[in-house]
Amino acid sequence: MNRHLLSTSDLSRDDALLILDTAEHLAQVADRSIKKLPTLRGRTVVNLFFEDSTRTRISFEAAAKRLSADVINFSAKGSSVSKGESLKDTALTLQAMGADAVVVRHGASGAPHRLATWVDGSVVNAGDGTHEHPTQALLDAFTMRRRLGDLDGRRVTIVGDVLHSRVARSNVHLLHTLGAQVTLVAPPTLVPVSMGDWPCEVSYDFDAVLPKSDVVMMLRVQHERMNASYFPSAREYSRRYGLDPERLGRMPEGAIVMHPGPMNRGMEIAAEVADSGRSTIVEQVTNGVTVRMAVLYLLLSGSEPAIGGTQ
Amino acid sequence: MNGAQNQARDDRRPMAGQSPRDAAETPEGPRPGDEYAGDERAVLEAPDINRALTRIAHEILERAKGPEKLLLLGIPTRGTILARRLADRIEQVEGQPVAFGSLDVTMYRDDLRLKPARALGRTDLPTEGVDGRIVVLVDDVLYSGRTVRAALDALNDLGRPTAVRLAVLVDRGHRELPIRADHVGKNLPTSRAETVRVCLAETDQRDAVLLRGGLR
Numbered sequence: 001m002n003r004h005l006l007s008t009s010d011l012s013r014d015d016a017l018l019i020l021d022t023a024e025h026l027a028q029v030a031d032r033s034i035k036k037l038p039t040l041r042g043r044t045v046v047n048l049f050f051e052d053s054t055r056t057r058i059s060f061e062a063a064a065k066r067l068s069a070d071v072i073n074f075s076a077k078g079s080s081v082s083k084g085e086s087l088k089d090t091a092l093t094l095q096a097m098g099a100d101a102v103v104v105r106h107g108a109s110g111a112p113h114r115l116a117t118w119v120d121g122s123v124v125n126a127g128d129g130t131h132e133h134p135t136q137a138l139l140d141a142f143t144m145r146r147r148l149g150d151l152d153g154r155r156v157t158i159v160g161d162v163l164h165s166r167v168a169r170s171n172v173h174l175l176h177t178l179g180a181q182v183t184l185v186a187p188p189t190l191v192p193v194s195m196g197d198w199p200c201e202v203s204y205d206f207d208a209v210l211p212k213s214d215v216v217m218m219l220r221v222q223h224e225r226m227n228a229s230y231f232p233s234a235r236e237y238s239r240r241y242g243l244d245p246e247r248l249g250r251m252p253e254g255a256i257v258m259h260p261g262p263m264n265r266g267m268e269i270a271a272e273v274a275d276s277g278r279s280t281i282v283e284q285v286t287n288g289v290t291v292r293m294a295v296l297y298l299l300l301s302g303s304e305p306a307i308g309g310t311q
Numbered sequence: 312m313n314g315a316q317n318q319a320r321d322d323r324r325p326m327a328g329q330s331p332r333d334a335a336e337t338p339e340g341p342r343p344g345d346e347y348a349g350d351e352r353a354v355l356e357a358p359d360i361n362r363a364l365t366r367i368a369h370e371i372l373e374r375a376k377g378p379e380k381l382l383l384l385g386i387p388t389r390g391t392i393l394a395r396r397l398a399d400r401i402e403q404v405e406g407q408p409v410a411f412g413s414l415d416v417t418m419y420r421d422d423l424r425l426k427p428a429r430a431l432g433r434t435d436l437p438t439e440g441v442d443g444r445i446v447v448l449v450d451d452v453l454y455s456g457r458t459v460r461a462a463l464d465a466l467n468d469l470g471r472p473t474a475v476r477l478a479v480l481v482d483r484g485h486r487e488l489p490i491r492a493d494h495v496g497k498n499l500p501t502s503r504a505e506t507v508r509v510c511l512a513e514t515d516q517r518d519a520v521l522l523r524g525g526l527r
Contacts, residue, residue: 018430025415025431034468039418297418302428 003308004116004123005295008134008174015307016141016177023142023287023294029066030290039301040069046099048090048115049126050076050106055261055285056126056136060103063292069300072099087111091118101300104128109166122299122308130164130225136260137170139291141178143280144215146287147256152179157209159185159241160219160268163192164226167260168219172200183209187241189230206241210250217258218243218269234267244270248278256280351508355497355520360480363496364393367478368400370494375445378402380473382444383411386462387432390450392513393480397449410437414448416461441470447494451509453479456490481520483507 005011011019029035045064049057057073064071074094076082081090087106094102101122104112109129116123127133145151156175162168162184175182182200184191191202203209210216221237231237238244243257251257257269257279265271274281299305355363375381378401385394391413398411415432423429448462459477466475478494483501501507501522508521 022431025433028434032469036468037418038464039423298428300428301418301423302426303424304427306428306430 003299003305004112004125005134005299005308006112006116006123006125007132008137008170008177010308011134011174011177013177013179016138016174019138019291019294019298019307020142020145022298023138023291026293026297027287027290029293030286036066036068038068039297040064040067043069043100043300044072044098045069045101045103045296045300046072046074046094046097047126048074048094048102048104050081050104050111051127053105053127055288056105056133059285059288060124060126060135060292062289063296066289066293067296069100069296072097087114088118091115094121095119101296122305124295124299127166129166130169131166132170133166133260134170134174135288135292135295136167137174138295139284139288140167140171140217140258140260141174142291143258143284143287144180144256146283147280148214148254150179151175154180154214155183155212156180156215156217157183157185157213158217158219159206159243161190161221161230162186162219163190163230164222165219169198171217172198176200183213185209185241187231187237206247207250210247211252213251214255215258216243216251216255217260218263220260220262221264221268238267242268242270243273245272248273248276251278258284260284351521351523353519354499354522355481357512357518360496360518360520363480364396365400367494367496368397368404371397371447371476371478372401372404374476374493375447378405378407378409380443380445381409381447382437382441382472383409383447383449384414384436384441384462384466385411385449386458387413387415388514389509389511390448391433392511393451393478394447394449397447397478410439410444412436414462414465416458416465419461419464421457421461436469441466441472444472445474445476446472447476447478449478451480451511452507453477453482453490453492453495454485454507456486456488459490460488480509481507 029037047057047060061071099121101124102115102119103124103126104115105126106128109131111128112123112125125132125134148154158168158171172182176199184200184202185206188204257273259269259281263269263274265274298307372378383394383398385391394411398409401409412435413433415434417429417431446466450458476493479492480496481499482492482495483499485503505522505524510517510519512518
Protein backbone atom coordinates (compact mmCIF):
# COMPACT_ATOMS: atom_id res chain seq x y z
CA MET A 1 0.00 0.00 0.00
CA ASN A 2 1.27 3.40 -0.91
CA ARG A 3 0.87 6.16 1.60
CA HIS A 4 1.65 9.84 1.57
CA LEU A 5 1.84 12.79 3.92
CA LEU A 6 -0.26 15.36 2.12
CA SER A 7 -2.30 16.96 4.85
CA THR A 8 -2.37 16.95 8.63
CA SER A 9 -6.08 16.22 8.51
CA ASP A 10 -5.16 12.74 7.17
CA LEU A 11 -3.29 11.99 10.41
CA SER A 12 -5.09 10.19 13.19
CA ARG A 13 -4.17 11.01 16.77
CA ASP A 14 -2.19 7.75 16.94
CA ASP A 15 -0.33 8.56 13.72
CA ALA A 16 0.52 12.03 14.97
CA LEU A 17 1.72 10.74 18.34
CA LEU A 18 3.74 7.99 16.63
CA ILE A 19 5.54 10.65 14.57
CA LEU A 20 6.19 12.84 17.62
CA ASP A 21 7.39 9.91 19.75
CA THR A 22 9.65 8.68 16.96
CA ALA A 23 11.05 12.19 16.62
CA GLU A 24 11.71 12.26 20.36
CA HIS A 25 13.89 9.15 20.01
CA LEU A 26 15.61 10.52 16.91
CA ALA A 27 16.42 13.81 18.64
CA GLN A 28 19.22 11.97 20.45
CA VAL A 29 20.97 11.35 17.15
CA ALA A 30 21.63 15.09 16.83
CA ASP A 31 23.75 14.97 20.00
CA ARG A 32 26.00 12.16 18.80
CA SER A 33 29.35 12.60 17.13
CA ILE A 34 28.18 10.45 14.21
CA LYS A 35 24.81 11.94 13.27
CA LYS A 36 23.93 9.23 10.81
CA LEU A 37 21.80 6.12 10.80
CA PRO A 38 21.98 3.40 8.12
CA THR A 39 18.23 2.89 8.00
CA LEU A 40 17.33 4.24 4.54
CA ARG A 41 20.49 3.12 2.76
CA GLY A 42 19.76 2.60 -0.91
CA ARG A 43 16.50 4.55 -0.88
CA THR A 44 16.15 7.66 -2.99
CA VAL A 45 14.44 10.83 -1.84
CA VAL A 46 13.76 13.55 -4.42
CA ASN A 47 13.32 17.12 -3.25
CA LEU A 48 11.08 18.69 -5.87
CA PHE A 49 10.86 22.42 -5.19
CA PHE A 50 8.86 24.62 -7.52
CA GLU A 51 8.92 27.50 -5.02
CA ASP A 52 11.81 29.13 -3.21
CA SER A 53 12.71 27.73 0.15
CA THR A 54 15.76 27.73 2.36
CA ARG A 55 14.98 25.95 5.57
CA THR A 56 12.44 23.40 4.40
CA ARG A 57 14.57 22.10 1.54
CA ILE A 58 17.76 22.03 3.58
CA SER A 59 15.91 20.46 6.47
CA PHE A 60 14.50 17.64 4.32
CA GLU A 61 17.89 17.15 2.72
CA ALA A 62 19.61 16.90 6.12
CA ALA A 63 16.91 14.55 7.41
CA ALA A 64 17.21 12.20 4.43
CA LYS A 65 21.01 12.24 4.58
CA ARG A 66 21.07 11.48 8.30
CA LEU A 67 19.07 8.37 7.47
CA SER A 68 21.57 7.49 4.70
CA ALA A 69 19.09 7.96 1.85
CA ASP A 70 20.30 9.27 -1.49
CA VAL A 71 19.00 12.78 -2.07
CA ILE A 72 18.31 14.35 -5.43
CA ASN A 73 17.53 18.05 -5.32
CA PHE A 74 15.40 19.47 -8.04
CA SER A 75 14.43 23.10 -8.24
CA ALA A 76 12.24 24.53 -10.94
CA LYS A 77 14.77 27.24 -11.74
CA GLY A 78 17.36 25.85 -14.11
CA SER A 79 15.31 22.74 -14.92
CA SER A 80 13.14 21.79 -17.87
CA VAL A 81 10.19 23.36 -16.05
CA SER A 82 11.43 26.70 -17.33
CA LYS A 83 11.16 25.20 -20.82
CA GLY A 84 7.48 24.51 -20.16
CA GLU A 85 7.56 20.91 -18.91
CA SER A 86 4.36 19.96 -17.12
CA LEU A 87 4.12 18.65 -13.57
CA LYS A 88 3.00 15.30 -14.91
CA ASP A 89 5.99 14.92 -17.22
CA THR A 90 8.31 15.92 -14.39
CA ALA A 91 6.63 13.31 -12.21
CA LEU A 92 7.05 10.61 -14.84
CA THR A 93 10.73 11.47 -15.10
CA LEU A 94 11.11 11.01 -11.34
CA GLN A 95 9.16 7.78 -11.56
CA ALA A 96 11.54 6.49 -14.23
CA MET A 97 14.48 7.31 -11.94
CA GLY A 98 12.98 5.20 -9.17
CA ALA A 99 12.28 7.75 -6.45
CA ASP A 100 11.10 6.10 -3.22
CA ALA A 101 9.84 9.40 -1.85
CA VAL A 102 9.10 12.74 -3.44
CA VAL A 103 9.16 15.82 -1.23
CA VAL A 104 7.26 18.46 -3.12
CA ARG A 105 6.72 22.17 -2.73
CA HIS A 106 4.50 23.85 -5.28
CA GLY A 107 2.76 27.18 -5.63
CA ALA A 108 -0.53 25.55 -6.56
CA SER A 109 -2.71 24.17 -3.77
CA GLY A 110 -3.34 20.48 -4.38
CA ALA A 111 -0.29 19.86 -6.59
CA PRO A 112 1.08 17.14 -4.23
CA HIS A 113 -2.29 15.34 -4.40
CA ARG A 114 -2.07 15.23 -8.19
CA LEU A 115 1.54 14.11 -8.00
CA ALA A 116 0.58 11.28 -5.64
CA THR A 117 -1.62 9.76 -8.34
CA TRP A 118 1.27 9.67 -10.82
CA VAL A 119 4.23 8.29 -8.87
CA ASP A 120 4.74 5.00 -7.06
CA GLY A 121 6.75 6.45 -4.18
CA SER A 122 5.43 8.21 -1.10
CA VAL A 123 4.70 11.89 -1.60
CA VAL A 124 5.46 14.31 1.22
CA ASN A 125 3.87 17.73 0.96
CA ALA A 126 6.44 20.41 1.79
CA GLY A 127 3.99 23.25 1.22
CA ASP A 128 1.41 23.66 -1.54
CA GLY A 129 0.12 27.15 -2.29
CA THR A 130 -2.08 28.35 0.54
CA HIS A 131 -3.24 24.84 1.40
CA GLU A 132 -1.01 22.82 3.76
CA HIS A 133 2.50 22.39 5.12
CA PRO A 134 2.19 19.29 7.31
CA THR A 135 5.80 18.83 8.40
CA GLN A 136 5.90 22.44 9.63
CA ALA A 137 2.85 21.77 11.81
CA LEU A 138 4.45 18.56 13.09
CA LEU A 139 7.67 20.31 14.03
CA ASP A 140 5.65 23.08 15.69
CA ALA A 141 3.72 20.52 17.73
CA PHE A 142 6.97 18.75 18.58
CA THR A 143 8.53 22.02 19.75
CA MET A 144 5.46 22.83 21.89
CA ARG A 145 5.49 19.36 23.40
CA ARG A 146 9.16 19.62 24.31
CA ARG A 147 8.67 23.02 25.96
CA LEU A 148 5.23 22.55 27.53
CA GLY A 149 4.58 18.81 27.80
CA ASP A 150 1.31 17.24 26.69
CA LEU A 151 -0.71 19.42 24.32
CA ASP A 152 -4.10 18.33 25.61
CA GLY A 153 -6.02 21.45 26.67
CA ARG A 154 -3.20 23.86 25.76
CA ARG A 155 -4.30 27.16 24.25
CA VAL A 156 -2.52 28.06 21.04
CA THR A 157 -3.00 31.43 19.38
CA ILE A 158 -2.00 31.81 15.74
CA VAL A 159 -1.68 35.43 14.69
CA GLY A 160 -1.38 37.13 11.32
CA ASP A 161 -1.83 36.38 7.67
CA VAL A 162 -4.09 33.34 8.06
CA LEU A 163 -5.56 33.81 4.59
CA HIS A 164 -2.33 32.99 2.79
CA SER A 165 -0.92 30.65 5.42
CA ARG A 166 -0.57 26.93 4.79
CA VAL A 167 1.20 26.75 8.15
CA ALA A 168 -1.92 27.98 9.94
CA ARG A 169 -4.20 25.49 8.20
CA SER A 170 -1.92 22.52 8.91
CA ASN A 171 -1.49 23.60 12.51
CA VAL A 172 -5.21 24.04 13.13
CA HIS A 173 -5.96 20.46 12.09
CA LEU A 174 -2.98 18.85 13.81
CA LEU A 175 -3.31 20.76 17.07
CA HIS A 176 -7.02 19.99 17.18
CA THR A 177 -6.20 16.29 16.67
CA LEU A 178 -3.74 16.51 19.56
CA GLY A 179 -6.33 18.10 21.85
CA ALA A 180 -5.16 21.73 21.90
CA GLN A 181 -7.53 24.70 21.58
CA VAL A 182 -6.60 26.92 18.68
CA THR A 183 -7.56 30.56 18.25
CA LEU A 184 -6.77 32.40 15.04
CA VAL A 185 -6.21 36.14 15.30
CA ALA A 186 -6.10 38.26 12.15
CA PRO A 187 -7.48 41.41 10.60
CA PRO A 188 -10.88 40.56 9.05
CA THR A 189 -9.40 40.95 5.57
CA LEU A 190 -6.84 38.21 6.24
CA VAL A 191 -9.30 35.59 7.50
CA PRO A 192 -10.38 33.03 4.86
CA VAL A 193 -13.97 33.43 3.68
CA SER A 194 -15.05 29.84 4.16
CA MET A 195 -13.67 28.29 7.32
CA GLY A 196 -16.84 26.89 8.83
CA ASP A 197 -15.30 23.43 9.21
CA TRP A 198 -12.03 24.57 10.78
CA PRO A 199 -11.90 23.27 14.35
CA CYS A 200 -10.83 26.58 15.92
CA GLU A 201 -12.02 29.98 17.08
CA VAL A 202 -11.43 33.28 15.37
CA SER A 203 -10.77 36.64 16.98
CA TYR A 204 -9.89 40.08 15.64
CA ASP A 205 -8.55 41.34 18.96
CA PHE A 206 -5.00 40.18 19.72
CA ASP A 207 -4.86 41.90 23.12
CA ALA A 208 -7.95 40.07 24.38
CA VAL A 209 -6.57 36.63 23.49
CA LEU A 210 -2.97 37.27 24.52
CA PRO A 211 -3.26 36.74 28.32
CA LYS A 212 -4.97 33.37 27.75
CA SER A 213 -2.35 31.84 25.46
CA ASP A 214 0.20 29.13 26.26
CA VAL A 215 1.65 29.49 22.78
CA VAL A 216 1.65 32.50 20.48
CA MET A 217 2.56 31.64 16.92
CA MET A 218 3.25 34.60 14.67
CA LEU A 219 2.74 34.16 10.93
CA ARG A 220 4.71 35.90 8.25
CA VAL A 221 2.88 38.57 6.26
CA GLN A 222 3.18 37.04 2.80
CA HIS A 223 3.65 40.05 0.57
CA GLU A 224 4.43 37.85 -2.43
CA ARG A 225 0.96 36.31 -2.36
CA MET A 226 -0.89 39.60 -1.77
CA ASN A 227 -2.51 40.94 -4.89
CA ALA A 228 -4.57 43.59 -3.10
CA SER A 229 -4.29 45.85 -0.06
CA TYR A 230 -5.35 43.83 2.96
CA PHE A 231 -4.43 46.47 5.53
CA PRO A 232 -3.84 50.25 5.37
CA SER A 233 -0.15 50.29 6.25
CA ALA A 234 2.61 48.10 7.59
CA ARG A 235 2.77 50.31 10.66
CA GLU A 236 -0.90 49.92 11.46
CA TYR A 237 -0.70 46.15 11.00
CA SER A 238 2.32 46.03 13.25
CA ARG A 239 0.61 48.10 15.97
CA ARG A 240 -2.53 45.95 16.07
CA TYR A 241 -1.21 42.49 15.25
CA GLY A 242 2.54 42.64 15.82
CA LEU A 243 4.23 41.04 18.83
CA ASP A 244 6.30 43.73 20.55
CA PRO A 245 8.09 43.62 23.92
CA GLU A 246 5.11 45.26 25.63
CA ARG A 247 2.74 42.51 24.44
CA LEU A 248 5.34 39.87 25.30
CA GLY A 249 5.20 41.17 28.88
CA ARG A 250 1.46 40.51 29.04
CA MET A 251 1.76 36.87 28.05
CA PRO A 252 1.32 34.30 30.83
CA GLU A 253 4.47 33.08 32.52
CA GLY A 254 5.95 30.12 30.68
CA ALA A 255 4.14 30.92 27.44
CA ILE A 256 6.27 30.59 24.32
CA VAL A 257 6.61 32.54 21.08
CA MET A 258 6.88 30.71 17.76
CA HIS A 259 7.40 31.74 14.15
CA PRO A 260 7.70 29.40 11.16
CA GLY A 261 10.17 31.74 9.44
CA PRO A 262 11.28 33.56 7.47
CA MET A 263 10.49 36.54 9.72
CA ASN A 264 9.75 40.13 8.81
CA ARG A 265 11.48 41.59 11.86
CA GLY A 266 9.74 44.76 12.97
CA MET A 267 6.57 43.84 11.08
CA GLU A 268 4.77 40.89 12.70
CA ILE A 269 7.43 40.34 15.36
CA ALA A 270 9.85 42.74 17.03
CA ALA A 271 13.53 41.86 16.90
CA GLU A 272 13.81 41.84 20.73
CA VAL A 273 10.92 39.36 20.95
CA ALA A 274 12.36 37.09 18.26
CA ASP A 275 15.67 36.94 20.13
CA SER A 276 14.20 36.57 23.62
CA GLY A 277 14.41 33.43 25.75
CA ARG A 278 10.74 32.71 25.17
CA SER A 279 11.18 32.48 21.45
CA THR A 280 11.56 28.95 20.06
CA ILE A 281 12.40 30.09 16.55
CA VAL A 282 15.88 28.54 16.42
CA GLU A 283 14.70 25.36 18.16
CA GLN A 284 11.99 25.03 15.52
CA VAL A 285 14.65 24.78 12.83
CA THR A 286 16.61 22.11 14.75
CA ASN A 287 13.42 20.19 15.48
CA GLY A 288 12.46 20.41 11.81
CA VAL A 289 15.26 18.02 10.85
CA THR A 290 14.30 15.58 13.61
CA VAL A 291 10.61 15.55 12.75
CA ARG A 292 11.31 15.14 9.03
CA MET A 293 13.60 12.21 9.85
CA ALA A 294 10.70 10.65 11.76
CA VAL A 295 8.33 11.16 8.82
CA LEU A 296 10.76 9.71 6.27
CA TYR A 297 11.56 6.81 8.59
CA LEU A 298 7.92 5.91 9.14
CA LEU A 299 7.04 6.26 5.45
CA LEU A 300 10.05 4.51 3.94
CA SER A 301 11.78 2.12 6.32
CA GLY A 302 9.33 -0.77 6.35
CA SER A 303 7.58 -2.91 3.80
CA GLU A 304 4.74 -0.44 4.05
CA PRO A 305 4.39 3.00 5.65
CA ALA A 306 3.19 3.26 9.22
CA ILE A 307 1.59 6.69 8.84
CA GLY A 308 -0.19 8.90 6.39
CA GLY A 309 -3.21 8.88 4.14
CA THR A 310 -3.84 7.01 0.93
CA GLN A 311 -4.54 8.85 -2.27
CA MET B 312 13.64 -14.65 9.08
CA ASN B 313 13.02 -15.66 12.59
CA GLY B 314 10.97 -12.68 13.66
CA ALA B 315 7.58 -14.32 13.61
CA GLN B 316 8.68 -17.03 16.00
CA ASN B 317 10.61 -14.99 18.48
CA GLN B 318 7.87 -13.26 20.39
CA ALA B 319 10.17 -11.47 22.75
CA ARG B 320 11.60 -9.54 19.83
CA ASP B 321 8.56 -9.44 17.65
CA ASP B 322 6.02 -7.87 19.96
CA ARG B 323 7.38 -4.35 19.43
CA ARG B 324 5.81 -3.95 16.03
CA PRO B 325 3.63 -0.85 15.95
CA MET B 326 0.58 -0.58 13.82
CA ALA B 327 -1.42 2.42 12.88
CA GLY B 328 -4.25 2.68 15.35
CA GLN B 329 -2.20 1.37 18.22
CA SER B 330 0.16 3.45 20.27
CA PRO B 331 3.78 2.29 20.10
CA ARG B 332 3.95 2.01 23.87
CA ASP B 333 1.07 -0.46 23.90
CA ALA B 334 2.66 -2.39 21.10
CA ALA B 335 5.93 -2.53 23.02
CA GLU B 336 4.55 -3.62 26.30
CA THR B 337 1.54 -5.76 25.65
CA PRO B 338 2.58 -9.30 26.50
CA GLU B 339 1.69 -11.69 23.76
CA GLY B 340 0.05 -14.54 25.51
CA PRO B 341 -1.68 -17.43 23.82
CA ARG B 342 -4.68 -16.14 21.97
CA PRO B 343 -7.85 -17.92 21.02
CA GLY B 344 -7.30 -19.45 17.62
CA ASP B 345 -3.61 -20.14 18.14
CA GLU B 346 -2.96 -23.71 17.08
CA TYR B 347 -1.07 -24.59 20.19
CA ALA B 348 -2.76 -22.27 22.66
CA GLY B 349 -2.58 -23.75 26.11
CA ASP B 350 0.42 -25.88 25.22
CA GLU B 351 2.85 -23.49 26.91
CA ARG B 352 5.22 -24.81 29.55
CA ALA B 353 7.56 -22.93 31.83
CA VAL B 354 11.19 -23.90 31.40
CA LEU B 355 12.44 -21.34 33.93
CA GLU B 356 10.45 -20.06 36.90
CA ALA B 357 11.11 -16.93 38.95
CA PRO B 358 13.68 -18.51 41.33
CA ASP B 359 15.60 -20.00 38.37
CA ILE B 360 15.75 -16.62 36.65
CA ASN B 361 16.87 -15.07 39.92
CA ARG B 362 19.72 -17.53 40.37
CA ALA B 363 20.79 -17.23 36.73
CA LEU B 364 20.97 -13.44 36.98
CA THR B 365 22.97 -13.61 40.21
CA ARG B 366 25.46 -15.95 38.58
CA ILE B 367 25.73 -13.77 35.45
CA ALA B 368 26.28 -10.69 37.63
CA HIS B 369 29.22 -12.41 39.34
CA GLU B 370 30.62 -13.65 36.03
CA ILE B 371 30.47 -10.16 34.54
CA LEU B 372 32.24 -8.70 37.57
CA GLU B 373 34.90 -11.36 37.63
CA ARG B 374 35.61 -11.03 33.93
CA ALA B 375 35.78 -7.21 34.11
CA LYS B 376 37.85 -7.27 37.34
CA GLY B 377 35.53 -4.83 39.10
CA PRO B 378 32.59 -2.57 38.26
CA GLU B 379 34.47 0.69 37.47
CA LYS B 380 34.66 0.44 33.69
CA LEU B 381 31.48 -1.57 33.22
CA LEU B 382 28.51 -0.33 31.24
CA LEU B 383 25.48 -2.63 30.99
CA LEU B 384 23.38 -1.85 27.91
CA GLY B 385 20.04 -3.57 27.58
CA ILE B 386 18.27 -4.01 24.27
CA PRO B 387 14.63 -2.84 24.71
CA THR B 388 12.23 -3.88 26.00
CA ARG B 389 13.16 -6.82 28.19
CA GLY B 390 16.91 -6.55 27.77
CA THR B 391 16.70 -3.12 29.40
CA ILE B 392 14.90 -4.59 32.39
CA LEU B 393 17.47 -7.37 32.70
CA ALA B 394 20.34 -4.85 32.47
CA ARG B 395 18.81 -2.88 35.33
CA ARG B 396 18.42 -6.02 37.45
CA LEU B 397 22.02 -7.04 36.77
CA ALA B 398 23.21 -3.54 37.68
CA ASP B 399 21.29 -3.73 40.98
CA ARG B 400 22.89 -7.06 41.78
CA ILE B 401 26.39 -5.89 40.98
CA GLU B 402 25.80 -2.85 43.18
CA GLN B 403 24.71 -5.12 46.06
CA VAL B 404 27.87 -7.19 45.70
CA GLU B 405 30.35 -4.37 45.21
CA GLY B 406 28.68 -1.62 47.23
CA GLN B 407 29.12 0.87 44.43
CA PRO B 408 26.80 1.71 41.52
CA VAL B 409 27.50 0.41 38.04
CA ALA B 410 26.54 2.28 34.88
CA PHE B 411 23.64 0.91 32.87
CA GLY B 412 21.40 2.06 30.05
CA SER B 413 19.51 0.93 27.01
CA LEU B 414 20.40 0.71 23.34
CA ASP B 415 17.66 0.62 20.73
CA VAL B 416 18.81 -1.20 17.60
CA THR B 417 15.69 -0.83 15.43
CA MET B 418 17.33 1.57 12.98
CA TYR B 419 20.19 -0.91 12.44
CA ARG B 420 18.14 -4.05 11.85
CA ASP B 421 18.51 -5.94 8.59
CA ASP B 422 14.87 -7.00 8.43
CA LEU B 423 13.26 -3.55 8.47
CA ARG B 424 11.95 -3.89 4.96
CA LEU B 425 10.28 -7.20 5.64
CA LYS B 426 7.69 -5.68 7.94
CA PRO B 427 5.75 -2.43 8.27
CA ALA B 428 7.71 0.49 9.73
CA ARG B 429 8.06 0.07 13.47
CA ALA B 430 8.20 2.32 16.48
CA LEU B 431 11.58 3.03 18.00
CA GLY B 432 12.65 2.05 21.50
CA ARG B 433 14.55 4.13 23.99
CA THR B 434 18.27 4.69 23.88
CA ASP B 435 19.67 5.89 27.20
CA LEU B 436 23.39 6.26 27.53
CA PRO B 437 25.37 7.72 30.41
CA THR B 438 26.68 11.19 29.59
CA GLU B 439 30.27 9.86 29.58
CA GLY B 440 29.38 7.74 26.54
CA VAL B 441 30.80 4.32 25.67
CA ASP B 442 34.43 5.25 24.93
CA GLY B 443 36.88 3.22 26.99
CA ARG B 444 34.12 1.23 28.70
CA ILE B 445 33.58 -2.49 28.91
CA VAL B 446 30.12 -2.69 27.38
CA VAL B 447 27.98 -5.68 28.23
CA LEU B 448 25.04 -6.02 25.87
CA VAL B 449 22.07 -7.60 27.63
CA ASP B 450 19.12 -9.25 25.91
CA ASP B 451 16.47 -11.76 26.87
CA VAL B 452 16.72 -14.34 24.08
CA LEU B 453 19.63 -15.06 21.76
CA TYR B 454 18.35 -16.69 18.58
CA SER B 455 19.52 -15.79 15.06
CA GLY B 456 22.12 -13.30 16.35
CA ARG B 457 20.81 -10.59 14.06
CA THR B 458 19.71 -8.31 16.88
CA VAL B 459 23.18 -8.53 18.39
CA ARG B 460 24.76 -7.73 15.03
CA ALA B 461 22.52 -4.65 14.85
CA ALA B 462 23.58 -3.70 18.39
CA LEU B 463 27.27 -4.00 17.45
CA ASP B 464 26.69 -1.69 14.49
CA ALA B 465 24.81 0.78 16.67
CA LEU B 466 27.65 0.78 19.21
CA ASN B 467 30.11 1.44 16.45
CA ASP B 468 28.35 4.74 15.71
CA LEU B 469 28.33 5.73 19.37
CA GLY B 470 32.01 5.38 20.19
CA ARG B 471 34.77 2.90 20.84
CA PRO B 472 34.35 0.66 23.85
CA THR B 473 37.40 -1.22 25.17
CA ALA B 474 35.49 -4.46 24.86
CA VAL B 475 31.96 -5.61 24.07
CA ARG B 476 30.49 -8.68 25.74
CA LEU B 477 27.10 -10.32 25.48
CA ALA B 478 24.86 -11.58 28.27
CA VAL B 479 21.54 -13.29 27.55
CA LEU B 480 18.97 -14.97 29.74
CA VAL B 481 18.20 -17.72 27.23
CA ASP B 482 20.25 -19.03 24.32
CA ARG B 483 17.91 -21.02 22.11
CA GLY B 484 20.38 -21.82 19.33
CA HIS B 485 19.81 -21.54 15.54
CA ARG B 486 22.41 -18.84 14.99
CA GLU B 487 22.49 -17.29 11.52
CA LEU B 488 25.62 -15.25 12.17
CA PRO B 489 28.97 -15.98 13.87
CA ILE B 490 27.92 -14.59 17.25
CA ARG B 491 28.31 -16.22 20.67
CA ALA B 492 27.20 -15.10 24.12
CA ASP B 493 29.76 -14.64 26.92
CA HIS B 494 27.24 -15.12 29.71
CA VAL B 495 24.17 -17.34 29.33
CA GLY B 496 21.37 -17.86 31.86
CA LYS B 497 20.21 -21.10 30.29
CA ASN B 498 21.02 -22.93 27.10
CA LEU B 499 17.68 -24.05 25.75
CA PRO B 500 17.82 -26.42 22.78
CA THR B 501 14.73 -25.65 20.71
CA SER B 502 13.34 -26.39 17.30
CA ARG B 503 12.57 -23.47 15.01
CA ALA B 504 8.88 -24.36 15.25
CA GLU B 505 8.89 -23.55 18.94
CA THR B 506 8.38 -20.14 20.50
CA VAL B 507 10.36 -18.89 23.49
CA ARG B 508 8.72 -16.15 25.50
CA VAL B 509 10.40 -14.34 28.38
CA CYS B 510 8.04 -12.81 30.93
CA LEU B 511 9.37 -10.32 33.44
CA ALA B 512 7.47 -8.90 36.37
CA GLU B 513 8.01 -5.31 35.20
CA THR B 514 6.08 -5.86 31.96
CA ASP B 515 4.31 -9.20 32.27
CA GLN B 516 3.30 -9.40 35.95
CA ARG B 517 5.50 -12.45 36.55
CA ASP B 518 8.96 -13.88 35.93
CA ALA B 519 9.11 -16.95 33.70
CA VAL B 520 10.55 -18.33 30.50
CA LEU B 521 7.86 -20.11 28.52
CA LEU B 522 8.21 -22.53 25.65
CA ARG B 523 5.43 -23.57 23.37
CA GLY B 524 4.76 -25.33 20.11
CA GLY B 525 7.01 -27.79 18.34
CA LEU B 526 6.55 -31.48 17.76
CA ARG B 527 7.20 -33.25 21.04
